[in-house]
Amino acid sequence: MEKVAAINKKEALLLETDALITNESEELDAIINKYPGEKRYIMAIMHDLSRHFNYLPRPALEATARHAGVPFSQVYSMATFYKAFSLVPRGKVHFKVCDGTTCHIKGSQIIIDEIYSRLNIKPGETTADLQFSLETVNCIGACALAPALLANGKVHPRLNAAGVRQVIAEYGGP
Numbered sequence: 001m002e003k004v005a006a007i008n009k010k011e012a013l014l015l016e017t018d019a020l021i022t023n024e025s026e027e028l029d030a031i032i033n034k035y036p037g038e039k040r041y042i043m044a045i046m047h048d049l050s051r052h053f054n055y056l057p058r059p060a061l062e063a064t065a066r067h068a069g070v071p072f073s074q075v076y077s078m079a080t081f082y083k084a085f086s087l088v089p090r091g092k093v094h095f096k097v098c099d100g101t102t103c104h105i106k107g108s109q110i111i112i113d114e115i116y117s118r119l120n121i122k123p124g125e126t127t128a129d130l131q132f133s134l135e136t137v138n139c140i141g142a143c144a145l146a147p148a149l150l151a152n153g154k155v156h157p158r159l160n161a162a163g164v165r166q167v168i169a170e171y172g173g174p
Contacts, residue, residue, distance in 0.1 A: 027052065028060055037067045042075060046085060055086040091126045091133035093171040096150040100139035106146040107160070112136065114164035118174055132173060
């Protein structure tokens, strides 16, 4: 039942945010029209869209497909293939918890549990106010600093529960 509630919450969030994107059509057009209407520019367009919106909204992917003259399915398959892209809104602060071997052994689950305790989000989720999102990754290349997390690209090393609370507070969380 909890999984169904999470899916319904995610679908509602997508509908709400996709509606906002259509209101930003001038910005969307400006991003897409920086590039020639050719297939080889799809990845660059998606990177710019992802940076602007913090995810790849369906209307933006549809506009990209029209601009490049390719089927929507081709753009969608590219967007879903690369983990760097998200089809659901990410928070303004995006936490990536390293769960590679070293971080896992040294306590990455403590980081995940503390984020859940403070923000009520699990890996793959975003807070309702779109302020925070959480994902786990295989490695962030900071094994000597384990356990670690990235917050908007900044490494926070050797974390324990108190350190996680401090990081969340640093980014405006409770």
